[in-house]
Amino acid sequence: MNGTRYQRNPEAFSRTLPSGEAVILHPDSDEYLGLNEVGAVIWAQLDRPTTLEALISVVAEAFPDASESARHDVERFVDDLNQRNLTRAVQPTS
């Protein structure tokens, strides 16, 4: 996944809540999904093509107390988003 950029599926409507969490309407199932605060921070970055490294940096900055497993957590989270068709890998623009 290194170097690959990811971006939201534009059909996944979402909204950040005052609590810092986010709600997403799944583009296929019409089910509502919730993101916790850490997930919401990552989701906010994914409104444009973003690398995993950039996401990990943002999480480390926003949550200085994040565990050492943050890198693995972010990778697993993005993989989950991809599998749910909420994000997709995008080709770099030339």
Add this chain to the structure above:
Amino acid sequence: MSGSYNIHNFGAMIGDRVRRVAFERAMSEVITERTTVLDLGAGTGWFALHALALGAKRVVAVERLPAIRHLHALAEGHPRRDRLQIVEGDSSELDEEFDLIVSDLRGSTPFFGDHFTVAADARRRLLATDGVMMPQHDKVHVALVENQGWWRRQVEPWLDAPPVDHRVLIEQITSTPARISVSTAQLRSTAGSAIALDYAELDELAERRTHSGHAELRGRSGTAHGVAVWFSTVLINGVGFDNGPARTDPTYGRTLLPFTTPLEVAEGETIDVRIDVRRHGGSWLWQWSATAEHGNRQGASLPDPSTSGSGSSPARAAAPGIMGR
């Protein structure tokens, strides 16, 4: 952004002179004494009566709402009453072809109720070969707008209302598209067309769940409270109208997609406005963003499940996570 009409709304539509004259002109260019006409979603049947006046061979007015019952009285004594059939029901029950299908199934934008589904079914099954469907195209336009009146009424009361922070209410208010009046003087950017709808492709429009588009706009110095949305239409080639801010209070109104906090706009700066409109059950959801050189705003008309009763708030966790609601 869905709903239904009553005779008061239908009256306002007829009272919109720009709209009425455009439909009159477009219909007069199509209808001859050999033309069969379907007034689809007829309301009180104004299109049907106008088609009769133009001498159409046969006219069917179909409408689900009880407003259609008034057409029996309105058409009574009409010299061509025998050419008119009034159907209170669904157009899916009809089974004949028409030379002209005329309808206006929109709300303040074309994304209204089952507009596309109903029109697509009519076009596919009920429009004769070489028949005419009216309208033919719509364009959805956007511009940044200043609306101090809306902001003062809807948001400001909650900004300084101790003892609690009312941010949750402001977030909910600004996640809800609103119907507003807009004048040209209130625009804080140029206007642009974000979505084009070609009704020759109605089947595809009806199938598509999400309609997306964007417009690159130029800023006009001031404070923007959201994105104003309206539409223009082509009924037949060369005949149409628009509901833009240059018009005074057209019947359709305009939609405001609000910002949670106002956006200061610099003169001449580039602003990319994106809108996505998605079918969800019987209604439409909106998602919007404005990306400027010195800031961006976004919103979506999704409910907050923790306050709407549709689910519990997700657990706070150290690791990023998704929870079903």
